[in-house]
Every structure is written in C-alpha cells, then in structure tokens.
Amino acid sequence: MNSVEEGDLIVRREGAAGVIRLNRPKAINAMTLEMSEGIDAALDRFETDPDVALIILEGAGERGLCAGGDIRGLWESSREGGDLGARFWRQEYVMNARIAKYPKPYVAFMDGLVMGGGVGLSGHASHRVATDRTKLAMPEVGLGFFPDVGGTWLLSRSPGEIGTYFGLTGQTMNGPDAIHARFADAVVPAAKWPELREALTNAGRDATAADITRLIDGFATGETAGPVAAKEPLIDALFGFDRMEDIFAALKRDGSEFALATLKTLNEKSPRGMVVTLKLLRLARTASSLEECLVREYRAALEVFRSDDFREGVRAAVIDKDRNPVWSPPRIEDVTPEMLAPYLAGIGADELKFN
Numbered sequence: 001m002n003s004v005e006e007g008d009l010i011v012r013r014e015g016a017a018g019v020i021r022l023n024r025p026k027a028i029n030a031m032t033l034e035m036s037e038g039i040d041a042a043l044d045r046f047e048t049d050p051d052v053a054l055i056i057l058e059g060a061g062e063r064g065l066c067a068g069g070d071i072r073g074l075w076e077s078s079r080e081g082g083d084l085g086a087r088f089w090r091q092e093y094v095m096n097a098r099i100a101k102y103p104k105p106y107v108a109f110m111d112g113l114v115m116g117g118g119v120g121l122s123g124h125a126s127h128r129v130a131t132d133r134t135k136l137a138m139p140e141v142g143l144g145f146f147p148d149v150g151g152t153w154l155l156s157r158s159p160g161e162i163g164t165y166f167g168l169t170g171q172t173m174n175g176p177d178a179i180h181a182r183f184a185d186a187v188v189p190a191a192k193w194p195e196l197r198e199a200l201t202n203a204g205r206d207a208t209a210a211d212i213t214r215l216i217d218g219f220a221t222g223e224t225a226g227p228v229a230a231k232e233p234l235i236d237a238l239f240g241f242d243r244m245e246d247i248f249a250a251l252k253r254d255g256s257e258f259a260l261a262t263l264k265t266l267n268e269k270s271p272r273g274m275v276v277t278l279k280l281l282r283l284a285r286t287a288s289s290l291e292e293c294l295v296r297e298y299r300a301a302l303e304v305f306r307s308d309d310f311r312e313g314v315r316a317a318v319i320d321k322d323r324n325p326v327w328s329p330p331r332i333e334d335v336t337p338e339m340l341a342p343y344l345a346g347i348g349a350d351e352l353k354f355n
Helices: 033-047 071-079 084-100 117-122 151-156 162-169 175-180 190-201 209-217 229-239 244-254 257-266 271-285 290-305 308-319 337-344
Strands: 002-006 009-014 017-022 054-059 064-066 106-110 113-115 127-130 135-137
Touching: 009 033, 017 033, 017 190, 033 084, 054 064, 054 117, 054 190, 064 106, 064 117, 071 084, 071 308, 084 117, 084 290, 106 117, 106 190, 113 117, 117 151, 127 175, 127 209, 151 162, 151 271, 151 290, 162 229, 162 257, 162 271, 175 229, 190 209, 229 244, 229 257, 244 257, 244 271, 271 290, 271 308, 271 337, 290 308, 290 337
Parallel strands: 017 054, 054 106, 064 113, 106 127, 113 135
Antiparallel strands: 002 009, 009 017
C-alpha cells in the first residue's frame, strides 16, 4: 500500500485501486482550492501508474462524500474584492472536465450528502455509486448562485423537466432519484460498501470498465426511480417554460399541494439566480459537450462572485444563519435582460481553457 497523507486529502494505492479520500469530516469534506489541486495531482499519479486499474473517490466520516466548495472562504474573498473565485473555479471546472474523460474507471462513492462541488467530483465519473443514505442536491440558487461544476450539463440531460425542477428548487435526490435524473448509475446499500470496496481493490491491474460495472451491479439493489420520478408528468407540465414568470404562473394555476409547496420553495431563492439558472439550463440543452457548459458556467460564476446576491445568500445561509436573505432585485419581474447579459458575455483572455 503506497500512501500520501496530506491532511485534508488522503491519497494512496490499495491493491488495484488509486484511492482519493476527502478528509474534512467536520466540514462534510467541503473542498478547498488546495484539495482540488491535490486531487488533480493524484489523478496525474494514478493515470501513469501501471498497477492502478481504477480510481475510488470517497469521503471521510459518516455524513457525506462532499457538501460542496468551501463557501465561507469564497465569501470572504468576494467581500474583499479578492480573486479566489476565479482561481478556485478555474481549477475545479478544468478538473470536472478531466474526470469525465479520465482514461481509467473512476468509481465515486456517493454516500450521504453530495452537494455542489461534490457533484462535480462524482457526477462526471464513469461509475457513480449512490446508497440508501444519498442526499444529492444542487442548492446553489439559494446562495444567489447557479448549479455549476458542470451541473447545467448534467441537469439538462435529466429526463423531461426533472433537471429544471432540481436545478431551480435545490431539492434533494435520494439514490434512486439520482439514477432517474442521470446523476448516478447504481444504488448499493451503504452497509455493503466495505465488501464492494474490497472487491474493487482486488479487481486486478487488468480490470476493465466492464469488469468494474459487473462488480458494482453484483451489490446493487436495482432501484432506478424514487419519489420525484413519480411526479415527472406534473413536473414536466409546470417547468416546461423558458421564462421564470411562466413557471411561477403555471405553479399558481395548478394549485396542487405539490405546486404550492414548490412555489414556496422558489419564493425563498434568489430571483436573479433563478433567471440565470434557467437560461444556462436551456442553453445547455443544445450544448455539444460538457466543456462548452463549463466555459459558460465560468463566465457566469465570475459575475456571481462580484454580486451582492452571492454575498447576501452566503451570509444568510452560512455566516449569520438567519435564513432571511434580502435579494437584489427582490422579485422575478425585476430581473431585466440587462441584468442577465453580463452573466453570458465572453471574457476574452480570461475564458476557461482545457488542457
């Protein structure tokens, strides 16, 4: 067993597996810039190691794989006019694209909370293992942000309007719904993970992607749809619009318990964040690649980083925890095309580029 102990990140080889363990359990393994750079370095090392047949990504502790990026650090940098957002997201998004194209099987163990940046680390993997404890979400609109880390690519490829619903509401998917939404590939009970993990590490250096799939399927429950999937016809009817005003109108018209609960949820989100999110999701539908979406997300993220809504959303949710953000503007109707334009504009020499 070869290992590199690096505090917030543990990187080591176990048998045929290159193991990457996020190691900030008290913060539900929230990812810092340094951790992201460490993961990249580990992927470099494992890609060229002939004894490594596959990657295993996991999180330390019982609470989850990863609760997202280190939002507090980004908030502090945004308040000070710093550049952490530009550096962090550039590193993270390029890594997201790399994971999607990684030449060896990449197994993400999506136990517990998997949110935001945690989805970026796992949702683009070749083998995505959810569990009976998975709580996956892209809740960024509640922070004045939008589903990034390739989230617009993934959500726009969910069936019907399921992705639009999850992206705008930030609601949580369980394991089966994560499969239905195309964010995961199999549900394996968490209690069976140690046994599956051992089988993966013993897979042998010549194990193929198909071999890994067969191993995982041998432990999987076979579930493919959860409670949200059952509401898909209604969600399709309510979220099949390109303007937030029309989605709100449809929810009010429908008046069902689900529609009213959804309306209440949306009314708590950043109006600007919802408009930006819906626009990015619709553009992503015609995108030819994950990279195309990430370039667009990077432009929008830099604009978010400069915005009052981001600072206010993080303040209300993470800093002061009063859950009472004051959004600017406060209503959907007040988000103008002129406000939206900077989130979509090219940024010249600063555009995101891939190796």
